Amino acid sequence: MAGGSSIDVLGQFELHPVLGGLGEALRFSQSPLYMLVAVCLVLAFLYFGMRPAAVVPGRFQAAAEVAYEFIRNMAVDTIGPEGAAFFPFIFTLFFFILAGNYIGLLPFSFTFTSHIAVTLALALLVFLLSVIVSLKVQGFRFFAHFMPAGASLALAPLLIPIEILSFLSRPVSLSIRLFANMVAGHVMFDIFASFVVMLAGFGVVGDVFAIGPIAINMALVALELLVGVLQAYVFAILTCIYLREAVAH
């Protein structure tokens, strides 16, 4: 973390192989490890929540059901009747990102959503899925989307490149939004945590002033809890919107 006068805020994003040589050979860093942890937590939440399978749910089961119904309603309301087919995918996406964002808030853990490789992979997955679904549902009419209906043909040379560009920028904006939010939040955590260590070097006065950065970090945790769920929601809802365009006839 803090090394002398300079603050290494990016060190927290470094990947290290787990399990020594085996991890290095398998390219298995703490990022996939925390993906596994996140996935297992979500599955455990659903498994233990739904184990009673009671008609009148307890708190835990009600939470699992709320998660299910929230994503299901989002998928069906946004995509339309075809949304039911995409619901497991949206659910997977939302909870993969949400669990990744939230696990990263625990001290000494790692936020895999702070890696552009991961978020870009997810965004490209969504992008490719929407393109494949579009081509399958709409066939060659898919390319008609690049010419807005009702626009005059004279504007076509201007509009078509813009539309293509905006279409291609979707995975970029989708991935960078999540990546940047997560990186910014964790850099802030690191900076204010470093101040605590640095102020501690100034003796009693520093100890008193160190309350400030700690308080700010506490507030930042609350903010990051909001950002974490918001970014997962934004990712999921944008995926739903792209898929709605894809299934529209």
Place this chain on the structure above:
Amino acid sequence: MGVMMKTVRAGLLAAVSGVSLLAMAAPGAYAAGMPQLDFHNPLVTGQVIWGAVIFLGFYLVLSRVMLPRVGRVLEDRSTRISNDLDVARAAKQDADKAVAELQQARKDALAEAQANLQKALDEEQRAAEQKMQEINARLASEISEAEQRVAAEKSRAFAALKDIAADTTQALVSRLTGTAADASLVAQKVEGASAHLSL
């Protein structure tokens, strides 16, 4: 209060100095490069492959096992609720029907009772009328009988009156003249006198 103010002031100081320190620290950090953009590191690209495997596994477990389980519970609940509602609706319909039947029965009973009462009243009235007629007839016959008896008594009295008159006449004649009057003559005279009377 004072401690709170001090905390806020310290926080503000830390935030302001933090921003400037970040600006100082940033070039150095960027010079080192963001670990996320170090695509030569096999671990950076490795997490995409591992991520794909984990994401796919997550998707399969969710879509095949977990989500259908949750969906089944929710569906069971909604069918159970709708069944219970149907049962309740049927019960309510039965209850409504029973209430309607009860009301109809009450109305019928009321009408019947009214009819019975009317009939009883009519019968009673008719019986009373008949009795009254009978009484009237009996009274009329008794009156006529009494009248006949009075008439008979009257004629009998008138018949006796001649004898009384003859006796009285004889007694008067004998008291006045001292000699007894001829009985047949007196009878003849009484008969003659009574003939003038229209009795």
